[in-house]
Amino acid sequence: MSARERWAPRPTADPWPQIAERVRRFAEERRLEPRHLLVLLPFAQHLPLAREAWVRTCPAGWMPRFETTQTLRERLPAASPAADGPSGDIATDRLAAARMLGQKQGLKEMRERDPAMFRHWVHGVVEMAHEFMQVAHAVAPARRAQWWDRAHAALGAHGGPGAMELTLARVALAWAAQREAGPADALFALRPQGWVAVHAGGPEPLVRALLDEAEAPVLEIDTDPAGDALFEGVSPDAQLLPCLDFEDEAQMAAAQVLRHLAAGEAPVALIAQDRVLVRRVRALLARQAIAVRDETGWRLSTTRAGACVAGLLRLAQPRAGTDDLLDWLKSGFTAGLAEDGAEGLAALETVLRRRLWSALQEVHEPALPERGRVLWRAALEALAPLHGEPRRVSLASWNDRLRSALQAGGVWDALAADGAGAEVLRALRLPGAAADDPGFLQQARAASMDLADYAAWVDSLLEAGAYAPEAPAQVEVVVTPLPRAMLRPFAAVVMPGCDEQRLGPAAFAPWLSERDRAALGLPTRVLSLQQQALAFAHLLRQPRVSLLWRQSQDGEPLDPGALVERLQLERSRRADLQVPVEDPRLRVPVQPSPQGPTAPTAPGLLPEALSATGYEALRNCPYRFFALYMLGLAEADELDDEIERRDYGIWLHAVLQRFHELHRQAPLDEAGEVERLVAIGAQERAAQQLDEAAFLPYALRLRELARLYVRWLFEHERGGGQVQASEVKLQARLPGFEQVCLKGTLDRIDRVRDGQGEATLVVDYKTSRLDTLKNRVKEPLEDTQLAFYAALLQLAGQAPDGGALRAMYLALDGNEVGQAEHQDVAASAQLLLEGMRQDLERIAGGAALPPLGEGTVCEYCEAQGLCRKGHWSGPDEPLATGVASA
Structure with missing residues (x-):
């Protein structure tokens, strides 16, 4: 064992001058050459800080070797993984795990029965295996076999709840154990003259193992505060800012950043505790052209490029809709599909919405305008490779097909020229976009998938991948997670998301208990809380800190996080830490300018035709x-396959029109007419291409509606009623204002002979409740529609010379069929025509x-x-x- 020293610097926002001086004295006291010292730092962001501090402390002579375990690993040769063990690459290992689990008894059936659950198990096995490898490979190679033995013993078999998860955890452990050599094993062969390790947020397990095996002198620099003095060195300028809700928190965070920058305090650290909130803050800062470097990156699934690739696969699915097509064409990467792409897209969208074509199969190509047709054909050509035969092929073949589809019309080139797009192509390992990986190619050729499986695989990789946009040379704001803010001197720090929901421990796969995780040396909830507390304490050493939390979320009250409450208790104990709360937003006085209702005039826009x-x-x-x-x-009409009230109304009118034609030609008894009406309903649904599943609620009500309607019709006929015509289109000029044409379609015209004599009856179908319709005609002059139809019938000369004129609504809501008659509709029609003429004359005037x-x-x-x-x-x-x- 080597001689070991421990030292803690004085709490400060910038400890690097102290650290550099202590490293110099360590080398001097141990008579070591600085260039032969290996100094291990927590994060790569600390490397330039340590080197600059050393140059200021020791301007002459050689510099120690400042590294992190990751940068060392990149410079040293890595051991090759075992042929059957995990590679450490998430894409490759998910394929290998799916293949492995699919061969096990009982799991193969689950793959067929519940693909989503099987994918969940695959992702969990890969996650657990990577966790096991990370812990095992932080153990010295000579002691690793003992760790695997202890791990297998700790995961002993037991029954009861969670037995399946524990079984899969043991599968993950056995799989991970096949990779005996770790990517950092070469680090254990390093023999520097001296080791220095800087700890922040707790010691890194791999660093601890390296120091335990070291034969040279060791200096450990512990920058973390002691547990009983967590808030020692807290900045007196730390502010606690409660906010009302999400938007209030985003505004206050952005305003606080801008206030610091206006005071010349740059760079400002914006802590990404809540990624959704930080995205909103970034949008607010972008309005002020603030230079931002985002160290957290964006999920590939949230980028436009990721949406384009996922959208193309969604568009290739059997139930893809025209909405999916328009989304893909508007992704920003399809401009090369056709010339005049923007005009073609506008023309195509107009026709799709006008015709209400919600499914791709409904699109009738000859009905498309020329520009829209060109774009439509180009989109079909792009989809063609994804529709090839056979339908189930290897993942490598699917990648080839996707590449061919993206290359159609320059979509591939547009993605490759985009930063996020190029990262998406590399993440999916598409040929020509990423370097050949023999391990991945082997698994990709062995994995068999259909289109749905492949789309799910792509979605999972896009969700797991990240893209960090290139930052400007000079940045004013640095977006970083809480741990990476440690030991970095910022002019100010703004940390939103400090409420009880977001300021908490990291989430782990729930397959192992806290006891099992602790026994295996895996991260636990307790350890996560301790590490977060240390990172939070480091943050409070910055010169100016603003902690924000929202007091409500979706109407539910929220308390500040436990760490914020501990800070508040410390402040109450030390009154000198109290800082007045101040809203950073500027109050801009605005002169009230009340807006009342508008009242336009447009005598030149009077419509040439008018309906009821x-x-x-x-x-x-x-x-x-x-x-x-x-x-x-x-x-704009929605492009979906949901059956709306208008679709139901169109279908019902067509059904009743055909029914009355057949009833008049070949009448049946009541039971026969009910069956006839039900059969016509099914035929019309198919003729109108209404989705059978979406139409099911209406279809289930049809038989009861048919029974009620036929019963009412037979009573109507026994009372002297007879259907004359259905769906009658009429038009006529308005008397006294001939430039306007009145138009309408009357649902039905009947001839009625009863004790009061003969009458022409206008019938209008309604799917409303009967009592609603009765209220509508209670005041005849308030009802427009029936009076309009009666007037139109008279003006068009369709009303018989003899007999009275009547009109009624017929309620067809599925639970009842009944009539609501408009009394003395002929008089109402005349008053309506006169009022209509006067209104239109006033508008024209x-x-x-x-x-x-x-x-x-x-x-x-x-x-x-x-x-x-x-x-x-x-x-x-x-x-x-x-x-x-x-």
């Missing part, structure tokens, strides 16, 4: 009529169109983003005389 729905919109809210019918604005809607009219209005009624200030101002028909 359009005129009802005018009566309910003139501004809605202005936006939707005069400006012609409309929401320049009358204002204010937003007068209330209640459900506003709740479901597509134009509410234009009138912005919810943003009006104060009571409504008096408006100019506008359109408000009775």
